[in-house]
Amino acid sequence: MSWQGNILRVNLSSGDIRSEPLNMEWANDYIGERGLGTKYLWESMDPKADPMGPDNVLIFATGPLTGTNASTSGRYAVITKGPLTGAIACSNSGGKFGAELKFAGFDLLLIEGRAEKPVYLLIEGDEISLQSADKLWGKTVWETDEWIKKTHHNPLLKIATIGVAGERGVRYASVVNDLHRAAGRSGVGTVMGSKNLKAIAVRGTQGVKVKDPKRFMEVTDEMKNLLAEHTGGLTKYGTNAMMDTMQEFGGLPTRNFQEVQFDGYDKVDAKAMLATDESGHTNLLTNKACFGCTIACGRIAHIRKDHFTIQNRKEYWHASGGLEYETAFAFGPVVGVDDIDACTFAGYLMNEHGMDPISFGVTLAAAMELYEMGVISKEETDGVELRFGNAEALTIMAEKTGKQEGFGEILGLGSKLMCEKYGHPELSMTVKGQEFAGYDSRALQGMGLGYATGNRGACHLKHDTFEVDMDDQTGAGKAEPCKTSQDWTAAVDSSGLCMFTMGAWGAPEFAAQLDADTEGEWTAERLIHCGERIWNLERMFNLAAGLTKADDTLPPRLLKDPAPSGTAKGKVNELDRMLPEYYDLRGWSEDGVPTEDTLGRLGLG
Amino acid sequence: MRVAVKVTGHLIDLCKVAHVDLEDGASIDVALSTLGIPSNQVGLVSVNGEAVSKAKRSVVLLKENDEMVVMAPLTGG
Amino acid sequence: MHRSLHMEPSLCTGCLQCEMACSFEHEGEFNPARSRIRVFEFEHGRTSVPYTCTQCVEAWCMRACPTGAIFIDNDLGAKLVSAQACVGCKACVSACPFGTIEFNPASGKVDKCDLCGGDPQCVKACPTDAITYLDAGATGIQKMAASAQQSSQGVTA
Numbered sequence: 001m002s003w004q005g006n007i008l009r010v011n012l013s014s015g016d017i018r019s020e021p022l023n024m025e026w027a028n029d030y031i032g033e034r035g036l037g038t039k040y041l042w043e044s045m046d047p048k049a050d051p052m053g054p055d056n057v058l059i060f061a062t063g064p065l066t067g068t069n070a071s072t073s074g075r076y077a078v079i080t081k082g083p084l085t086g087a088i089a090c091s092n093s094g095g096k097f098g099a100e101l102k103f104a105g106f107d108l109l110l111i112e113g114r115a116e117k118p119v120y121l122l123i124e125g126d127e128i129s130l131q132s133a134d135k136l137w138g139k140t141v142w143e144t145d146e147w148i149k150k151t152h153h154n155p156l157l158k159i160a161t162i163g164v165a166g167e168r169g170v171r172y173a174s175v176v177n178d179l180h181r182a183a184g185r186s187g188v189g190t191v192m193g194s195k196n197l198k199a200i201a202v203r204g205t206q207g208v209k210v211k212d213p214k215r216f217m218e219v220t221d222e223m224k225n226l227l228a229e230h231t232g233g234l235t236k237y238g239t240n241a242m243m244d245t246m247q248e249f250g251g252l253p254t255r256n257f258q259e260v261q262f263d264g265y266d267k268v269d270a271k272a273m274l275a276t277d278e279s280g281h282t283n284l285l286t287n288k289a290c291f292g293c294t295i296a297c298g299r300i301a302h303i304r305k306d307h308f309t310i311q312n313r314k315e316y317w318h319a320s321g322g323l324e325y326e327t328a329f330a331f332g333p334v335v336g337v338d339d340i341d342a343c344t345f346a347g348y349l350m351n352e353h354g355m356d357p358i359s360f361g362v363t364l365a366a367a368m369e370l371y372e373m374g375v376i377s378k379e380e381t382d383g384v385e386l387r388f389g390n391a392e393a394l395t396i397m398a399e400k401t402g403k404q405e406g407f408g409e410i411l412g413l414g415s416k417l418m419c420e421k422y423g424h425p426e427l428s429m430t431v432k433g434q435e436f437a438g439y440d441s442r443a444l445q446g447m448g449l450g451y452a453t454g455n456r457g458a459c460h461l462k463h464d465t466f467e468v469d470m471d472d473q474t475g476a477g478k479a480e481p482c483k484t485s486q487d488w489t490a491a492v493d494s495s496g497l498c499m500f501t502m503g504a505w506g507a508p509e510f511a512a513q514l515d516a517d518t519e520g521e522w523t524a525e526r527l528i529h530c531g532e533r534i535w536n537l538e539r540m541f542n543l544a545a546g547l548t549k550a551d552d553t554l555p556p557r558l559l560k561d562p563a564p565s566g567t568a569k570g571k572v573n574e575l576d577r578m579l580p581e582y583y584d585l586r587g588w589s590e591d592g593v594p595t596e597d598t599l600g601r602l603g604l605g
Numbered sequence: 606m607r608v609a610v611k612v613t614g615h616l617i618d619l620c621k622v623a624h625v626d627l628e629d630g631a632s633i634d635v636a637l638s639t640l641g642i643p644s645n646q647v648g649l650v651s652v653n654g655e656a657v658s659k660a661k662r663s664v665v666l667l668k669e670n671d672e673m674v675v676m677a678p679l680t681g682g
Numbered sequence: 683m684h685r686s687l688h689m690e691p692s693l694c695t696g697c698l699q700c701e702m703a704c705s706f707e708h709e710g711e712f713n714p715a716r717s718r719i720r721v722f723e724f725e726h727g728r729t730s731v732p733y734t735c736t737q738c739v740e741a742w743c744m745r746a747c748p749t750g751a752i753f754i755d756n757d758l759g760a761k762l763v764s765a766q767a768c769v770g771c772k773a774c775v776s777a778c779p780f781g782t783i784e785f786n787p788a789s790g791k792v793d794k795c796d797l798c799g800g801d802p803q804c805v806k807a808c809p810t811d812a813i814t815y816l817d818a819g820a821t822g823i824q825k826m827a828a829s830a831q832q833s834s835q836g837v838t839a
Binding site for chain 1 (some may be wrong): 692695696697698699702703705706709710711712713714715716725726727728730787788807809810
Binding site (some may be wrong): 232233234236237239241242244245246247248249270271439466467469470471472473500502503566567568569 | 611
């Protein structure tokens with residue numbers, strides 16, 4: 001019911017591959033996907049292990065609703081210890097790969113050890129093997145996808161792969177599936193590369209069944225109708241519809257977070273993607289859905305053929321994934337660039353080479369600031385003028401970093417290690433080593449608390465205080481909505497569905513779908529309780545890995561340099577006010593450690 | 606009186622005008638309703654660059670030539 | 683009225699709800715591998731095209747079948763497969779030029795679109811109307827209307 005009842009355990013050191021029963025007790029306590037993967041991770045490894053060593057464990061986890069006809073049922077998570085942060089890494093992706101794992105009969109993949117030579121995992125129904133990747137090592141994500149399908153005469157294989165960035169240890173390398181969807185953050189691709197695992201290719205022919213088919217079909221139908229009324233601009237504009245809101249609000253991080261508004265925003269926002277230029281070219285071609293999704297926020301775009309980036313490079317003349325908000329922010333405002341084709345091309349490179357656009361963009365921004373200060377020289381940057389606004393610098397460096405050439409090797413460290421190397425750690429806009437997303441927390445205060453306390457480092461997706469943050473640009477009353485939304489988001493991330501349904505569906509709507517789908521009785525309360533449990537388990541992992549309260553902080557720029565403009569002009573982030581309140585609400589000590597009572601209440605004692 | 610209007614995000618599909626004519630001393634709520642933008646679909650309104658909280662939308666009164674920005678709610682992404 | 687499935691790729695987002703609806707209707711589970719309608723993507727998803735049996739009037743599959751297992755439902759115009767008569771020889775799979783009849787290893791028979799008895803589930807499941815169930819004699823009417831609109835200055839026919 002909803003689950004196939006099996007996990008696949010792969011030991012890359014010994015080559016042993018075996019199917020095991022899914023631990024249903026854990027599935028029932030942790031819902032699935034993020035929660036279930038975290039529990040498996042907790043039980044399978046020492047949190048102190050080297051993230052790039054053989055003792056790190058890499059998990060691909062689906063949810064109970066993955067592969068069903070609930071809308072947005074394509075989600076899966078990649079869970080491991082992150083090389084960028086030294087903390088738990090849980091990266092979520094869509095596309096088709098996750099559902100295909102279910103159809104192949106597996107709820108979760110657990111990968112241990114390290115292969116002696118590069119391999120890829122091939123799952124064709126019950127034929128499962130580790131194949132030599134000697135012909136794939138060094139290939140891009142797109143080449144790998146094509147090669148595997150062709151070699152195995154199976155166009156229906158769904159492929160999750162790393163690019164050269166992951167092979168060569170770029171700290172924020174991603175796992176890309178279905179060509180342009182990704183488990184993007186925290187270096188989950190770096191872990192895969194450190195294990196000499198190039199790709200996972202899967203094809204399945206088993207169905208996913210549900211507990212109460214008649215009720216399930218009725219409920220998912222009803223929920224789809226509800227969702228259709230609440231997608232906002234996602235279908236038509238994609239997430240980049242937010243850029244002009246962030247500009248007007250004054251929270252759009254610009255030039256390495258020195259400013260909060262960018263005068264070139266309207267050249268790289270959703271409207272710019274829809275505009276037709278004088279040559280008749282329009283950036284956006286169409287929208288696209290992940291498996292099961294009735295929102296279809298994905299963008300498919302193309303670059304002007306005469307643009308400097310690709311005019312002599314026909315191999316990039318095809319369409320591919322277009323700008324989302326984060327990619328647009330990371331290649332636009334934060335590096336001061338207003339060239340939509342350059343931003344789109346950099347986005348292509350992120351998918352082709354397998355890197356997190358957010359971390360790359362914010363790392364490049366720090367490098368630009370260091371360059372403009374005279375700390376990094378032109379000799380070191382291979383003759384490239386690393387100035388804010390230089391579109392060529394953006395695209396050249398994106399490619400160098402993907403291929404790990406020249407200065408790309410420095411950029412591949414991530415901004416924390418890079419800024420430390422140059423003696424300016426304060427210019428790294430990160431928390432726990434992971435770069436911020438496109439929301440400045442001097443303007444969005446609760447976002448700052450979420451960034452500071454997020455278990456995987458600076459992350460905008462693990463809490464949701466947008467509504468209260470827009471309404472009130474102070475830190476007052478932000479701790480409670482931050483904590484509540486963190487617990488709730490953990491539950492959503494564990495269900496197999498996409499968080500972009502959260503504008504339409506609350507806990508009762510998720511519970512109704514789960515209750516018809518999987519074993520046990522699922523209520524809103526149970527979901528939220530599981531969410532809190534998941535959050536605390538992630539925290540426990542981090543504490544065991546050696547993180548402390550000192551890591552729940554923000555860079556000096558956000559704590560000390562007031563926002564220079566916008567509705568929050570003059571403000572700094574009020575973390576010192578919000579954090580103690582937050583710890584208290586969480587049932588944690590003043591040092592941010594869950595108390596015995598809290599652990600007991602959550603069954604984690 | 607005439608007030609300049611700018612909308613962000615997908616609200617562009619609800620409101621395509623750049624000004625709105627209102628009675629003197631109209632509140633933000635009145636302006637939104639005149640423009641046909643449901644208040645619950647608005648993330649934030651600012652007037653001349655200053656944010657106005659939801660609770661104050663019925664109370665803050667607009668003046669001639671004010672610049673009102675009506676912002677869509679934010680989501681993740 | 684005879685109806686046909688009509689696919690409009692420009693509206694398709696590749697969500698695969700149709701594949702799930704089809705497999706659920708016929709197999710009671712969500713299993714795109716057993717769907718009789720499939721969505722194909724080209725150029726990194728620039729185009730997504732749902733495709734299925736076009737219910738040929740003079741069907742190659744029917745002609746090729748040695749046991750007469752494929753027959754016409756005259757009300758629907760659908761070509762249906764009789765599981766009792768089907769021996770799984772796959773002659774129809776080879777004969778169909780479009781690839782829309784397929785062998786099912788689990789059942790040992792062949793599967794194809796049967797229009798769900800006149801209530802096609804893929805149509806209901808599609809969130810964008812990329813798949814519709816139209817008057818079989820007028821499936822091109824929208825295209826013709828679009829052309830007519832372009833030709834308002836006059837056309838020589």
